[in-house]
Amino acid sequence: xxxxxxxxxxxxxxxxxxxxxxxxxxxxxxxxxxxxxxxxxxxxxxxxxxxxxxxxxxxxxxxxxxxxxxxxxxxxxxxxxxxxxxxxxxxxxxxxxxxxxxxxxxxxxxxxxxxxxxxxxxxxxxxxxxxxxxxxxxxxxxxxxxxxxxxxxxxxxxxxxxxxxxxxxxxxxxxxxxxxxxxxxxxxxxxxxxxxxxxxxxxxxxxxxxxxxxxxxxxxxxxxxxxxxxxxxxxxxxxxxxxxxxxxxxxxxxxxxxxxxxxxxxxxxxxxxxxxxxxxxxxxxxxxxxxxx
Numbered sequence: 323x324x325x326x327x328x329x330x331x332x333x334x335x336x337x338x339x340x341x342x343x344x345x346x347x348x349x350x351x352x353x354x355x356x357x358x359x360x361x362x363x364x365x366x367x368x369x370x371x372x373x374x375x376x377x378x379x380x381x382x383x384x385x386x387x388x389x390x391x392x393x394x395x396x397x398x399x400x401x402x403x404x405x406x407x408x409x410x411x412x413x414x415x416x417x418x419x420x421x422x423x424x425x426x427x428x429x430x431x432x433x434x435x436x437x438x439x440x441x442x443x444x445x446x447x448x449x450x451x452x453x454x455x456x457x458x459x460x461x462x463x464x465x466x467x468x469x470x471x472x473x474x475x476x477x478x479x480x481x482x483x484x485x486x487x488x489x490x491x492x493x494x495x496x497x498x499x500x501x502x503x504x505x506x507x508x509x510x511x512x513x514x515x516x517x518x519x520x521x522x523x524x525x526x527x528x529x530x531x532x533x534x535x536x537x538x539x540x541x542x543x544x545x546x547x548x549x550x551x552x553x554x555x556x557x558x559x560x561x562x563x564x565x566x567x568x569x570x571x572x573x574x575x576x577x578x579x580x581x582x583x584x585x586x587x588x589x590x591x592x593x594x595x596x597x598x599x600x601x602x603x604x605x606x607x608x609x610x611x612x613x614x615x
Contacts, residue, residue, distance in 0.1 A: 331358040337393055339427075341364050344521075345568065349564075349566070352569045361374050365404075397435050401442050401443075403568070408484075408486030410485075417488070428513075432506075442516070449490030449491045452495050498581055502581070514581070517584065517591070520546060548614045
């Protein structure tokens, strides 16, 4: 049995963002090993032997448009993996990077994605409880343009004050809302997301600082440990623990799976859900965070 053939990436065109570091870098390495033609995009330099790399600020619509012009006419798999941590005062930037740019790129490139192609996102356990804000997210998802979305954000400051959380909740809502939309299903394009738990990456210190009310990295690290690891005496994941499953989900091996949010967190969110079912009290990630700190 040939593993490359099972994956189905050999000689195929794959576009991936965030390849300079972390989970996406691990995924990019696996895609190269699988024989894909990899077109990689990041704000930082990419030190991998990809087919072509692009340096772009993905919070900037104009820079995204310039990159899109250079991408191949046929794309077999699209991986949107870029993201930043949330900080007070940067709520709009976080929405642009962590959701709007990903929605925009997906919809701009959809016509180029081949029959039975795939779109796979890196979301987060931080989007847990997305169902509670689904209507708000769908309202935003249905806006036709980048500019309309920016206007929506500016007129809904209370909705985006959770910053990182709301962006990830929108991304997860997008997957569930769009999986049977005509523009996806008519070409049998699959759309899924992984929701990583606590993972050590280049953003770890930013997440620690953004979690602490005072911006203290050590305090934030302890708070994250209390939320994600303490209850099961657990450990943080490595980038490849997320990057490798990401590549598998976008591959031919998962050719019948779409509309799924795959939590890769050693069972933590399943435990939260079981507790909520027993207590009949469903909670968001923010409420769970308060309970554990």
